[in-house]
Structure formats: C-alpha cells, structure tokens
Amino acid sequence: MSNGYLYVLTHPDKEGTYKVGRTTRDPLKRLAEHNSNLNQACGKIVEVTGKNWELAKYYAVADQKFAERFFWDSTGLGELPGGIGTEILNSTSFEYVERLILAAQQAAAKHVENKEPKAPSKPKKVVRNREWFLQKLEGTGLKMLSSYRGLATGVEFECANGHMFKRVPGYMANHLFCPICREQGIS
Numbered sequence: 001m002s003n004g005y006l007y008v009l010t011h012p013d014k015e016g017t018y019k020v021g022r023t024t025r026d027p028l029k030r031l032a033e034h035n036s037n038l039n040q041a042c043g044k045i046v047e048v049t050g051k052n053w054e055l056a057k058y059y060a061v062a063d064q065k066f067a068e069r070f071f072w073d074s075t076g077l078g079e080l081p082g083g084i085g086t087e088i089l090n091s092t093s094f095e096y097v098e099r100l101i102l103a104a105q106q107a108a109a110k111h112v113e114n115k116e117p118k119a120p121s122k123p124k125k126v127v128r129n130r131e132w133f134l135q136k137l138e139g140t141g142l143k144m145l146s147s148y149r150g151l152a153t154g155v156e157f158e159c160a161n162g163h164m165f166k167r168v169p170g171y172m173a174n175h176l177f178c179p180i181c182r183e184q185g186i187s
Contacts, residue, residue, distance in 0.1 A: 004064030006101050007070060008094070009034060009053040011045060015118045018097050019053060027058040044168045056094065060103055067108035067157040074100050086164060133169050161186060 004024035009031060011017055019042055023030040034042040035052040042053055075089065084123060095175040126132065130148040137143065143161030148155060151170035158164050159178035167179075178186075 002064060003060070004060055005058045006061050006064065006067055006104060007031075007058040008056040008097055008101070009042070010056045010094075011049070011053050012051050013049045014045070014090075016091050016093070018056070018094065018099060019087060019090065020068075020071060020089065021087055022064040022067070023059075024064060027055055031055045058100070059101055061105050061108045062112040063108045066111050067104040071100050071104040071106045074103060128170075128173075133173060136173050136176065142172075142176065142178065 002024055004022055005025040005027050006022055009021075010144065011019075019034065021030065021034075029052060034040070035046050037043040038047045046052055072087070112123065117152035128151055133148055134144075142157055145156040145158055145164065148169060151173070152168050154166045154168050155172075156164060156166050157172070157178075159181055161178065161181055163178050163180035165179055167175075
C-alpha cells in the first residue's frame with residue numbers, strides 16, 4: 001500500500017481521449033516516460049502524430065494501486081475481451097473521467113482507514129458462445145438462419161416479419177432489432 005497519484009493525460013490530436021494511470025513519482029516525470037517510450041501505446045501515438053501527451057491533472061491518492069484498480073473497474077471496461085490493456089479512454093468527457101477519479105480517491109482513503117469499501121468485484125467472465133447468443137435472441141422475434149461461428153463472423157437472421165438480413169453476432173447482441181423493420185418504421 002503506497003500513496004501516490006492518479007493522473008490524466010490528454011493529447012492535442014485526440015479530443016475526448018484520456019490516458020489515466022498511477023505513479024508514486026512526480027507525474028511530470030511519468031508524462032515524459034509516456035512521451036518517449038515508443039513501444040507503448042502513448043509513445044506510438046506520439047510517434048505517429050509528432051505531438052506529445054500533456055498532463056491535464058493529477059490527484060493525490062492513498063494507496064495508488066487500489067485507487068487505479070477502483071477507477072478502471074468503475075469504467076466497466078474490464079468486462080471487454082482483452083480487458084483494459086492500454087489504459088486509454090476514448091470518446092468520453094473529462095467530467096466523466098474526473099468523477100470516476102474522485103470516487104476512486106475517496107474509496108482509496110476509506111480503504112486505507114480499513115473502513116471499506118472494497119474495489120468493485122470483477123464480474124464473472126461471460127462466455128460469448130452460441131448458447132449465450134441464443135439466450136440474447138430469446139423473446140426478440142429474431143432467429144439465426146445460418147451457423148454461429150463466433151462474434152465477428154456474419155450470420156443470416158430472420159425477423160418475425162419475415163425480413164432476412166446478415167449481421168455479426170457481436171453487433172446484434174447489443175442491437176436486437178431488424179434493420180429493415182426499423183428502416184420501414186415497423187415495430
């Protein structure tokens with residue numbers, strides 16, 4: 001358990017993109033490392049754009065490891081295949097990032113005082129196989145006409161109105177409607 005900082009970096013060419021990380025050292029030194037290490041995600045962006053990341057803000061936190069884990073668990077990104085990885089948030093607002101950091105800061109302070117809370121528990125891994133996808137389709141009026149071959153391979157579907165269309169299951173799992181019905185204004 002060590003005190004430190006959570007920091008937020010922004011990039012001049014990537015509006016709505018934030019790198020959030022932790023350090024026990026001076027956040028400006030950590031920023032310099034991100035801008036110079038071309039083998040890491042931040043450095044690769046610097047190499048491609050020719051522009052450095054900038055330190056937007058940093059926050060003193062008790063138990064910086066706990067605070068960072070609490071922050072990323074709060075985003076829900078750990079549920080995605082591959083997890084968090086680069087620790088870069090895209091298409092979001094600074095207000096959202098700051099709200100999560102302030103919650104992480106408070107949670108870490110309570111954690112250090114042994115007064116709770118625990119970091120959000122990681123959700124149980126969901127196996128996104130054929131059975132999982134068929135459960136998603138239940139009650140929607142949609143049925144698969146061709147074989148399920150994974151989340152990224154197109155499948156033929158038919159809706160309750162007899163429209164046939166092709167989509168990848170990964171998209172359909174979150175958009176359970178017939179695009180033809182929607183286009184025609186049919187419920």
